[in-house]
Amino acid sequence: MAYPFQLPELGYAHDALEPHIDARTMEIHHGKHHAGYTAKLNAALEGHGSLHGFSAEKLLRAIHSLPAEIRGAVRDNGGGFHNHALFWDILTPGGSDAPTGKLAAAIDATFGSFGTFKEKFQGTAAGQFGSGWGWLCVDAMGGLSCFGTANQDSPLMTGFTPILGVDVWEHAYYLSYQNRRPEYLAAFWNVVNWDRVASRYEAAAGGWLTA
Ligand code: MN3
Numbered sequence: 001m002a003y004p005f006q007l008p009e010l011g012y013a014h015d016a017l018e019p020h021i022d023a024r025t026m027e028i029h030h031g032k033h034h035a036g037y038t039a040k041l042n043a044a045l046e047g048h049g050s051l052h053g054f055s056a057e058k059l060l061r062a063i064h065s066l067p068a069e070i071r072g073a074v075r076d077n078g079g080g081f082h083n084h085a086l087f088w089d090i091l092t093p094g095g096s097d098a099p100t101g102k103l104a105a106a107i108d109a110t111f112g113s114f115g116t117f118k119e120k121f122q123g124t125a126a127g128q129f130g131s132g133w134g135w136l137c138v139d140a141m142g143g144l145s146c147f148g149t150a151n152q153d154s155p156l157m158t159g160f161t162p163i164l165g166v167d168v169w170e171h172a173y174y175l176s177y178q179n180r181r182p183e184y185l186a187a188f189w190n191v192v193n194w195d196r197v198a199s200r201y202e203a204a205a206g207g208w209l210t211a
Contacts, residue, residue, distance in 0.1 A: 001055060001056070002052060002053050002054055002055055003042060003045050003051070003052040003053075003054075004042045005038050005041055005042055005056065005081055006038065007030070007034060007035050007038045008085050008088065008089075010026070010030055010088050011088065011089070012091075012092065012093055014026040014027050014030075016093040017091060017093055017191045019187075020187040020188065020190045020191050021091075021173075021176070021187070021188075021191060022175055022176045024175055025171075025172065025173065025174075025175045025176060028171070029084075029167075029171060029172060030084075030088065033080075033084070033171055034080070034081070034084040034085075034088075036080075037076075037077045037078075037079075037080030037081045037084065037152070038077075038081050040073065040076075040077040040080075041056070041073070041074065041077040041078050041080075041081045043073075044070045044073035044074055044077060044078075045070070045074075048067065048070060051066070056078050056081050056082040056085075057082060057156055059074055059078050060074070060075075060078055060079060060082060060154045060156040060157050061156050061157070061159075063075055063078075063156075063157045064157075075152070075153065075154075075157065076151065076152050077152070078154070079151070079152035079153055079154040079157075080152040082154055082156070083133060083152055083154060083162075083165060083167070084167070086162055086165055087165055087166070087167055089193070089196055090163075090164055090165070090192060090193050090196050090197050090200075091191050091192065091193060092191060092192075092193035092196070093191065094191075095190065095191050095192045095193050095194060096194050096195070097189075098114050098194065099114070099194040099197060099198055100194070100198070101198060102198070102201065102202060102205075102209060103194070103197060103198040103201040103202070106144055106201065106205070107144065110143065110144040111144075111146075117136075117146070118189065120146050121134055121136060121146050121164075121166075122134075122182070122185045122186070124146055124147060124148045125148060125166050125168050125181075125185050126168075126181055126182050126185055127148070128148035128149075128150070128168050129150075130150065131150070131151055131168070131169040131170070132148055132149050132150040132151060132153070132168055132169070133148060133149050133152075133153075133165050133166065133167055133168060134146075134147075134148050134165065134166045134168060134185075135147055135148065135149065135155050135160075135162050135164065135165050136162070136163055136164040136165075136197075137155045137160035137161055137162050137163065138160065138161045138163055138201060138204035138205050139159070139160055140159050140160075141208060142204075142205040142206070142207075142208025142209065143208075145160060148168075161200075161204035162200075163197050163200035163201045163204060164192070164197045164200075166185065166188050168181060168185075172184070
């Protein structure tokens with residue numbers, strides 16, 4: 001997808017992730033917040049025809065090479081566009097408890113166990129000060145890395161490919177959880193689509209996978 005970017009479909013109903021993520025939050029988050037990032041990304045790119053053929057991923061990977069006058073807007077709104085598209089994609093009602101296959105093996109090899117990984121991911125997301133995201137990413141050599149970013153900063157801007165992300169802006173959880181971010185993060189695991197995360201892992205790790 002390239003300019004003009006369009007708000008991606010959710011792929012499930014607003015209330016499909018209840019009780020873990022409530023319908024009203026999903027309506028506002030997708031229909032207002034994500035739509036807003038999409039519109040502002042398009043507005044930033046409108047007068048820059050030479051960039052209209054590029055995907056959001058490519059624009060974010062090339063952030064330091066973009067014209068200075070739109071770099072901030074693409075960082076914020078391109079990041080917001082791409083981060084949320086990933087987020088909806090890796091959520092599903094009735095997700096499985098844990099990954100299988102190559103991703104499961106890589107998580108065990110990197111973090112020691114799936115349980116240890118969950119603790120690290122959840123701790124990273126809980127500890128992200130202010131608004132931001134918690135991520136599991138593939139690095140440039142196919143390895144796994146877990147870290148947070150502030151605001152809408154995308155891991156793509158620093159050479160990482162995000163495969164699992166959790167939005168920790170208050171707009172993502174405040175209606176149901178208020179200030180109880182750890183409860184939201186604990187509930188998040190119930191709606192992760194591990195098949196999609198695994199697909200993203202295998203696509204990103206690509207040639208580095210030997211198994
Ligand atoms: Mn959000």
